[in-house]
Every structure is written in structure tokens, then in C-alpha cells.
Amino acid sequence: MSAISRDDVAHLAKLARISMSDAELDHLAQEMDLILGAVARVQEVAASDVPPTSHPIPVNNVVRQDVVRPSLTPQEALSGAPAQSEDRFKVPQILGEE
Amino acid sequence: MTTTKSSAAEMATALAAGTTTSVELTQLHYDRIAQVDEDVHAFLYLDKEGALEQAAAVDAKRQSGEELGPLAGIPLALKDVLAQKGVPTTCGSKMLEGWRPPYDATVVTRLKEAGVVILGKTNMDEFAMGSSTENSAYGPTHNPWDLTRIPGGSGGGSAAALAAFEAPLAIGTDTGGSIRQPAAVTGTVGVKPTYGGVSRYGLIAFSSSLDQAGPCARTVLDAALLHEVIAGHDERDSTSINAPVPQVVKAAKKLDVKGMKIGVVKELQGEGFQAGVLDRFHDGLDALVSAGAELVEVSCPTFDYALAAYYLIAPSECSSNLARFDSMRYGIRVGDNGERSAEEVMKLTRHKGFGPEVKRRIILGTYALSSGYYDAYYGSAQKVRTLLMRDFANAFAQADVLVSPTAPTTAFKIGEQVDDPLAMYLNDIATIPVNMAGIGGMSLPCGLAQEDGLPVGFQIMSPAMRDDLMYQVGGTLEAALLAKWGAPILDKAPVLAAR
Numbered sequence: 264m265s266a267i268s269r270d271d272v273a274h275l276a277k278l279a280r281i282s283m284s285d286a287e288l289d290h291l292a293q294e295m296d297l298i299l300g301a302v303a304r305v306q307e308v309a310a311s312d313v314p315p316t317s318h319p320i321p322v323n324n325v326v327r328q329d330v331v332r333p334s335l336t337p338q339e340a341l342s343g344a345p346a347q348s349e350d351r352f353k354v355p356q357i358l359g360e361e
Numbered sequence: 362m363t364t365t366k367s368s369a370a371e372m373a374t375a376l377a378a379g380t381t382t383s384v385e386l387t388q389l390h391y392d393r394i395a396q397v398d399e400d401v402h403a404f405l406y407l408d409k410e411g412a413l414e415q416a417a418a419v420d421a422k423r424q425s426g427e428e429l430g431p432l433a434g435i436p437l438a439l440k441d442v443l444a445q446k447g448v449p450t451t452c453g454s455k456m457l458e459g460w461r462p463p464y465d466a467t468v469v470t471r472l473k474e475a476g477v478v479i480l481g482k483t484n485m486d487e488f489a490m491g492s493s494t495e496n497s498a499y500g501p502t503h504n505p506w507d508l509t510r511i512p513g514g515s516g517g518g519s520a521a522a523l524a525a526f527e528a529p530l531a532i533g534t535d536t537g538g539s540i541r542q543p544a545a546v547t548g549t550v551g552v553k554p555t556y557g558g559v560s561r562y563g564l565i566a567f568s569s570s571l572d573q574a575g576p577c578a579r580t581v582l583d584a585a586l587l588h589e590v591i592a593g594h595d596e597r598d599s600t601s602i603n604a605p606v607p608q609v610v611k612a613a614k615k616l617d618v619k620g621m622k623i624g625v626v627k628e629l630q631g632e633g634f635q636a637g638v639l640d641r642f643h644d645g646l647d648a649l650v651s652a653g654a655e656l657v658e659v660s661c662p663t664f665d666y667a668l669a670a671y672y673l674i675a676p677s678e679c680s681s682n683l684a685r686f687d688s689m690r691y692g693i694r695v696g697d698n699g700e701r702s703a704e705e706v707m708k709l710t711r712h713k714g715f716g717p718e719v720k721r722r723i724i725l726g727t728y729a730l731s732s733g734y735y736d737a738y739y740g741s742a743q744k745v746r747t748l749l750m751r752d753f754a755n756a757f758a759q760a761d762v763l764v765s766p767t768a769p770t771t772a773f774k775i776g777e778q779v780d781d782p783l784a785m786y787l788n789d790i791a792t793i794p795v796n797m798a799g800i801g802g803m804s805l806p807c808g809l810a811q812e813d814g815l816p817v818g819f820q821i822m823s824p825a826m827r828d829d830l831m832y833q834v835g836g837t838l839e840a841a842l843l844a845k846w847g848a849p850i851l852d853k854a855p856v857l858a859a860r
Contacts, residue, residue: 267728271728272724275724275727275728275731276724278727278731279680279684279711279723279724279727280684280687280704280707280708280711281708281711281712281715281720281723281724282708282709282711282712283712283720287720291720291721291724294721294782295721295724295725295728297782297783298672298721298725298782298783299725299728299738301669301672301783302669302670302672302673302738302742303669303737303738304666304669305666305669305670305673305738305741305742305744305745306737306741307666308663308666308744308745308748309740309741309742309744309745310744313744313747313748314744314747315740315743315744315746315747316743316744316746316747316750317570317743318570318600318799319556319557319570319571319750319797319798319799319800319825320556320557320600320602320799320825322599322600325599325600327596335463335464339463339464340463342461342463343460343461343462343463343690343691343692344690344691345688345689345691345692345693345694345697346694346697352689352690354689354703355697355699355701355702355703355705355706356702356703357702357703
């Protein structure tokens with residue numbers, strides 16, 4: 264039995280905001296099944312008394328002095344923008360038509 | 362005479378003695394690039410104007426008697442994953458085609474301050490995801506040892522540039538082996554410093570708890586010189602370690618391993634490793650024993666699960682990190698016809714901008730992090746990470762450094778594994794544990810496999826913030842093997858060395 268169906272992949276693609284063709288979904292569903300089958304073995308050794316590690320070095324909150332420092336100008340910050348207007352990033356409609 | 366085959370240290374001596382200039386050296390390397398890069402395709406972009414300008418500035422400073430760092434005026438190839446102000450930075454992806462960063466990565470700032478001349482940006486697997494550089498959206502890089510073979514990945518461009526004598530130094534980044542495995546299959550040296558040893562500011566993130574930039578070179582000493590230029594605390598990276606940089610140049614020059622304990626990892630040999638790889642690895646072990654080191658066998662039982670855990674953790678972090686490519690602030694934008702919503706444009710852009718491997722990992726990561734599966738996949742992988750760190754702690758209690766072959770095989774043919782992601786992932790089986798634990802790892806050449814005459818990499822792993830130990834062992838091993846061979850291994854590369 265497959266761990267993951269084509270519909271599951273379509274749902275994941277929607278969550279990840281990637282359009283996918285039918286052929287891509289079919290192919291990826293097969294690959295995901297194989298890959299998940301291979302990586303699921305982590306469960307064999309992940310006993311309940313083992314604490315998880317998210318990061319290789321223990322990091323606490325790292326803060327810096329709250330002082331004004333030079334930073335990018337608006338022109339520099341916008342230099343890679345696909346579209347801009349009045350010193351702002353110009354984006355497609357977010358809320359849909361009125 | 363200084364040639365493109367000279368080491369960076371030799372070039373530095375020639376520059377200091379005034380027998381060459383940085384402009385001459387830089388031009389010499391551009392001439393070499395013009396001669397071979399059509400075949401190798403190590404570079405995605407050459408910044409000739411910027412590099413020659415920088416070289417001239419260093420020469421002027423030297424003329425005026427200003428004190429300069431050890432690598433001032435030496436050319437370098439920069440992996441295209443690092444932001445360089447005003448220079449196209451694509452990360453091997455169509456998503457960032459045409460993007461010119463408005464700022465420098467900290468690594469780039471430090472290179473510039475040290476007077477290192479940045480020749481251009483090198484090819485890589487898209488967003489550093491791959492082991493062959495075949496996932497680059499701009500076509501593969503070819504291994505200078507055999508142009509029909511892969512140069513490793515993701516940093517195949519940086520490694521190939523070194524092996525083809527297009528640059529004496531390069532920068533790579535290593536999330537699961539992307540510096541060390543390319544070094545192994547091209548007969549060059551690559552070092553992944555301790556996590557947090559080199560700033561990640563301006564390094565386009567793939568998997569933030571694993572990514573680490575590091576030096577690539579043709580000799581251990583050159584790697585050490587570059588290591589000291591780029592390493593050190595940076596307040597712009599909250600995971601940067603605020604402690605003195607290990608003295609790796611001094612360590613690389615020690616050439617002494619008497620009394621050191623070398624831990625041979627039992628789980629990183631045997632099944633899945635090519636016979637010629639194991640034979641050359643044992644030659645390396647013999648050389649270390651002859652130099653006075655003691656071998657101890659260590660066992661790291663969880664290593665068998667490291668690859669599986671990595672292919673949950675890295676995709677999970679990647680699915681989150683790559684959410685920034687939303688077509689709103691930089692990068693390409695597809696399908697914005699004034700009628701589509703931002704979400705629709707985002708989906709079309711990510712469809713077009715990302716290649717198959719990146720999509721595969723984003724989907725895998727999205728699944729591993731999704732509600733209902735989180736504990737079974739991502740949560741379990743994080744526990745494996747704890748067990749891996751315990752294995753390392755146990756092994757380092759018995760040995761000063763650990764060693765293994767860097768990669769299970771020599772360079773394979775371009776196209777050979779491209780349709781089999783699981784086979785491709787196995788290339789990193791010996792390098793991944795190092796990233797998972799955040800420790801240091803180095804690969805240096807230990808000979809040519811008898812089956813195919815291709816280079817084999819010897820991996821040295823050192824405890825966190827003891828990067829000096831792997832340089833000490835690496836420098837000694839390199840000197841011992843050079844004495845045995847009589848000439849550097851790259852002199853035997855059939856295709857390009859003769860040109």
C-alpha cells in the first residue's frame with residue numbers, strides 16, 4: 264500500500280504554493296513513496312527517552328545593542344524587485360476583486 | 362616561475378618577492394579559464410572588471426609598502442550560493458536569474474578585506490541540493506579528470522575550478538558533504554569547518570542548522586590560510602560562535618602526528634564502498650601509522666540511520682527556508698497579468714523557477730512537518746541527531762580525530778544516477794554525520810582507485826572547535842603521500858593537466 268497518494272501530493276503542493284502538472288504529480292507521488300519508505304527507518308531508533316536535537320550547538324537568545332546603524336537604502340532594497348511603485352514592492356492583488 | 366599550477370602559498374611568496382603582480386596572476390587565471398572552461402563549465406559568471414580592479418588596488422597597496430594579509434592578491438572562485446554585491450548570484454536556480462545582491466555576504470566582505478581577488482561565481486546544484494552539480498539550472502559541470510563524469514556536488518564548480526587550475530582557491534558550502542564530496546572526486550582539498558565557525562550571513566539558506574561555508578584548495582596549507590581569512594565571530598549571524606578561531610595554519614604546518622590516536626569508523630567502510638576507494642583509504646591509514654599515529658577502531662552504530670534522518674531534517678528546513686522565494690521582493694515573477702492573485706502568481710513562479718530536485722525536497726519537507734506526521738518523521742529524525750552526537754562523543758573519547766573514506770565511490774558518469782534520487786543520496790553517506798553533529802570535516806586526496814584511475818578522498822573529522830586537529834593530521838598525511846608519489850596527484854589528471 265502506498266504511504267502517500269497523488270491527492271496527498273497535490274495537497275502538499277498547494278500548501279507549498281507550487282503549481283504542478285498532472286505528470287509531475289504522478290511522478291512525485293511514486294518518488295515520495297520510495298523516499299518515505301527509506302527514511303521512515305528513523306523510527307526504529309527514536310525511542311521515547313531520547314531528547315530531540317534541533318541544532319548542533321546550544322544557542323540561547325542572541326541580541327545586539329539597540330543602536331541605529333547604516334543599512335540598505337530604499338533603492339538598494341528594491342533593486343531586485345520584480346515590480347515597484349513609490350518606494351514600495353508592488354505585488355499582485357492579495358484580497359481578490361472588490 | 363609562478364603558474365596556474367602553483368599553490369596559493371607559492372603565489373603569495375612570489376607576490377611578496379615582487380616576481381609577479383596580482384594583476385598578472387589574475388590575468389593568467391582568466392587566460393586559463395578561457396582555455397578550458399568551455400569544456401569544464403566551472404563558472405556561471407566572470408567578474409573580470411571587478412577582479413582586475415581589485416587586483417590593481419592590491420598591487421598599489423603593496424607598492425606603497427602597506428602591510429598586507431597572507432592571501433592578498435590571490436585569485437579565488439566563489440560558489441554562487443554566496444551574495445556578492447552587484448554581481449549576479451543565482452544559486453544555480455532560474456528563480457534568481459538576473460538577481461544582483463545589494464550587499465556582500467560576510468565571507469565576501471572578509472575576502473575583500475584580505476585582498477583576495479574574486480574571479481567569478483561557480484556552478485552548483487540548484488540551491489545546493491545535489492551531489493553531482495547536474496541539478497544546476499545552467500547545465501552540469503564536468504570533472505577535469507574525465508569530462509564525461511560528475512565533479513561532485515553541490516559545489517562541483519568550485520572543486521572543478523581548482524582541479525582544472527582555473528583558480529588556486531575557492532569557497533564552498535557544505536550541508537551534507539557539498540564541499541568534501543566534490544573535493545574527493547576531483548582530487549582536491551575541501552574543509553567543512555565546525556558549525557558556527559564561519560558566518561552564514563549572505564549565504565542563501567538551504568538547511569540552516571546544517572549549512573556551513575568553508576575553504577576549498579589544492580593543498581591543506583592553502584585551505585588553512587583561506588580558513589583563517591573567512592572564519593570568526595560575526596554578530597550578523599546569531600549562530601556564529603563567539604570564540605577564537607582555531608589556529609589551523611599553525612596546525613597545517615606541524616607535520617607531526619606522533620602519539621595521536623586516529624579513530625577508524627567501523628560503520629563507514631565495507632558494503633557499498635568501491636574496492637579501490639577502500640584500498641586507497643587503507644594506504645592513507647598506513648601512511649599515518651608510519652608517521653607515528655596509533656589507529657583505534659571506533660563504532661558509531663547510529664551512523665546507519667544518519668542518511669535517513671538527514672533526508673527528513675534537510676528537506677524540512679529547506680521547505681521553510683525556500684518559502685522566501687515568493688516572487689514578491691526579488692527573483693523572477695511569472696504570470697502576473699494584472700488579473701491573477703498574488704497566490705496564483707506565487708504558484709506559477711515557483712513551478713517555473715524551481716527544478717525537480719528542489720520541488721522534491723520542498724514536498725518531502727512539507728510532508729515531514731505536517732500535522733499528524735511531524736512526530737513520526739521530523740521528530741524522530743531529531744532524536745537520531747541526538748544519538749549521532751552521542752556516537753561522536755563516545756568516539757572522540759577514544760580518539761583525537763576520526764577518519765573514513767569521504768565518498769563511497771569515485772566520480773560516476775554524468776546522467777548515471779540522475780533518475781534515481783535514492784542512489785544519488787547515498788553519495789553523502791560518510792559526510793552527512795559530520796553536519797548532523799556540527800563538527801569539523803576535511804577531505805584530501807589519498808590516491809587513485811585502481812579500477813578507474815580516478816581520485817579518492819580521505820575524510821578526517823575533528824571535534825567541534827578543534828578544526829586544528831584535522832589540519833594537523835591532514836597536513837601530515839598530505840606530506841607523507843606526496844613523498845611517496847613524488848608529485849601532486851593533479852599532475853596525473855589526464856585531460857587538462859597537459860594543456
